[in-house]
Structures are given as C-alpha cells and as structure tokens.
Amino acid sequence: MNRADFPLLKQDIIYLDNGATSLKPKCVIDKMNDYYANYSANAHRGDYDLSFKVDQEYEQTRELVKEFINAKCLEEIVFTSGTTESLNMIINGFFGNLLEAGDEVLITTSEHASNVLPWFRLVKKLGIKVNYIPLDSNYYVTMENVKKSITDKTKVISLAGITNVIGDIRPIKEITKYAHDHNIFVVIDGAQMVPHVKTDVTDLDIDFLAFSGHKMCGPTGVGVLYGKKELLEHLEPINLGGGMNESFDSPDTVYLKPLPTRLEAGTPNIAGVIGLGEAIRYLNKIGFENIVKEEHNLRKYLIDKLLPLKHIDIINIESDSGIVAFNVNNIFSQDVAYYLNKYNICVRAGNHCAKILKSSVGVTNTVRVSLYFYNTYEEIDNLVELLSDYDKIVREMI
C-alpha cells in the first residue's frame, strides 16, 4: 500500500531490507528540502523570523514524538543521532553513574551490538555483570525466563522491543511490571519496534526508550531518547557545549539548561528532526493498525510460500513482525543475497549486528527479509520464485 508515496519505488527494485533502513516518502524529502531551501537558519536563535520558524518546526516534532509514543511531557523527548547514540547516552550518562561493582544487567544473546557493547564497557569500567535471559526454543523471551534470571543484584533489564534477527515482540508490559516490583529499571531498544507497532511508553511503563528516524520513513542521523522525567533529570550530559548551558564563568559556576535542551548540545540535526516530524505525520495518516495488519499478512504470505521449499531453512517460522530469517541449504547467505541482487531484490545477509546470537541459534549468518507496509504480495511472489529453484541459485550465485 501507499507505494506511490515513495520515489525510490519508481525504479525496478524490490526492497526487502527495511530492518536496516526504510524508504523515505516524498513528503519527508520535500519537508527537509524546504528547510534547506527556504529557512535554513539555526535553532534556538529566535531573534529573527527565519530562526523563529526553525524553532517552531523543530519543537513541533517534539510535540509529535510525545503524542506518537504517548510520553507525559515534552521534557521527556530528547533528539539524538539515532538509537545507538540514545542507548549510549542512557547507559553511560545514567547507569554509568548509578551502577556499582557486582550489580547485574540482564540482556539476551539476540540484542543488537548497540545494546551490548555499552554494557560491556561498564563491565570493564565498573565491574558490573552482564547476564543473559535464556531464549526459548523459538528464541523468544518468556516471562518465566525473565523471572528466573533476576537475582537480588539485578538492577537493569535492557532489551530490544522487537529483535532485528528473530523479530519477536517482547512482553514488555509484563516485564516492566515485574521489574518495577523488584526495583529494576527497564531500557527498551525500540529501533525495530517503534516503526512497526504502536508504542505507548506510559502504558508499557518503560523507563528509557531509544529509537531511530530512518527505520520509520524518516531521515538518517536523527533519533529519539525517551526517559521518564524524574530519571532523565539524573542523566549526565555526555556532550557539553553550546545551547545546553545557561551560564558559566569558571569550572565551579556552570549552570545547565533544563530538560530536554541540556541533553542536546551543539547545533542539532535540524533538517533531520523536521523530517522526522513529517515522517510521524505520514505514519499517523496511514494508521498503525493498518501498518501492523499489512505487515502481518505479508509475512504470513511469505512464510506459507517458503515452508514447502525443502531446501530453505527458516530460522523464525513463528514471529510477530515482518522479519523472516532463513538459509538456503549449503549456500552461504551472502551468495544468496548476491543472487537475488542480480534480480534487483535487496535483502540482507549476515549476522545483523547480533554477533552473540549464534551461541543460541547455532547459525552465524542468515539471509534476512524485512518487510514494511509498502511491500507487496507480487514482490514476495518474485522472491519466492527465485528461491524455489535451487539449481538456479547454485548456477547464478557467482
């Protein structure tokens, strides 16, 4: 659906790598071009009309994000360069000052590197411990396993809302309820979740959420850090500089601005933020219930067509999102991706930045198809037709 909105789809390309980044609709591109062409002043310099307009558009996006994820107030919405920066700010700026040697953080083996490596750094720096919630036979996180993994040392549970390889939706609401009853913070990596399912931070009672604009029809280089206001107050800014300070005379007299500005040092990615606002308007117009339904139907269609193919091993037959990971018997995933590329089909091969997942799944690399609402049944037919002929794959993979 809505294919006409995407200029890139005018090309003869089947784009099935939405987990890496989504395509951008014309309205988002136009909105950013409009900023660059017609009012490209800096933000927070409202002394003249152009700059005032920048502030208005910039802050309007904050309003849109707040509504979009149902945060309680604008101070809870911080613009960053993306999920990676958001997670690093949360982990270093908040937990880096809070955790002590021996404290435990729970993650899983299917987390993205951005939700693993910053914690590993705290292991080295503070002597905390990273433990893994075991995955069940479908590689899902179950409440039972969460409960089993918690000890009296557990301080944080940090999980992807939806993982980027398996695509399972984690039971976040149950996890936050149980975690909060045990004084445990919950951090959610929303990179794959926020673009694909309605995310209500108040209902889910998430303490911190990180997500990116570019996976949800927005521009690259912009993302969001959400934190409950009372927690964000204690997040130490990693970047110090212009725009975030109130006054300073000496090292002893540095006064910072209130939230969220003090966490946005320097000239922000203004065009990106404004583009993100337009992407949210765009997704709102389509409606999340429609996005979820379409993705679900497309995925089911793809799985039903792949299942009879004996030479295809699907890693995640069961999954709630538009991600399907598979391998073709005895063919390296990258060769499959190159083969499909010859027919202008874009899929991803690899470990998808989840390098420790192999210990659970037993497979290092997979081919990953990740769908979005603008994909079609016809595109899936094309893909499956190419995958159904094993000899053709072997013949044409080099």
Next chain:
Amino acid sequence: MDSETKRAIIMENYMHPTNRKRMEEEEYLKVNTNNASCIDNIDIYIKFKDNIIEDITFEGEACAISISATSIMINNLIGKTKEEALKYIANFYNMTNNEEYNEDLLKEGVVYSDIYKQGNRKTCATLPFRGLEKAILESLK
C-alpha cells in the same frame, strides 16, 4: 578463457577448496582477513621457510568468491618466494581494478577477470590476497 570454464573453476575451488584446515602448529603464522562491509571472515595459516612460502592453509566462513579465491591463491603461491607472491598479488589487484596485468602470471587467477564489474564482489575476491600480503610484509620487516 570462456566464462563457462571460469565458472567451473570457481565452483570447483569453492566446493573442494585446497587446504581448508586450521594449522595451530607453531611454525605457522596466522592472519585474519575480513571484509568490513560484508561477512566474509577467514583465517589464513602460512608457513615460511626462509624466503619461500612453504605452506598455506585456511579456515573460516565466507562466500563462494572468497573461498574459491583463497583456494586458487593457495594453489598458485605455495612454493613461491615472497617477492614472487607479492608480484602475483599486485597483478591480481590490477586485474580486479581493471588495470593492466600479466595474464600468464596469474594462471587460473584470471577466472576473476570480470569481477571489477561487480564492485561489491571485488573485495570478496581480493580478501585472501590482502591477508597473505599483510603476512608477507610483516615477515619482511
């Protein structure tokens, strides 16, 4: 060499590569070589005897192009001097960059003569050579 022959040589070296085995013995130097933009990742084990490459083996996970190129490299460079190997590698790079190269010197290495047309596979073909080159240059220091 026609394209069917090239294809057959690549597939044969992919399906049955030469010396695919780990070599943990002390006299073998181990170098890892990988591609930043994709998932090819192999370890190459090299045994030098004075100035001669006496043995090369490898292990790892990589695509058909990388594996076959490693096998072809091994077939052609065992027994060569370090200088001869570096000359071979330089010619191989020239071929993958669509620059002038010595076809006779590369022998079956010429099966990748069209790879420059596929930018994203060029790094697959050169992967093992970059590893071996690194090891030779290190050993000459």
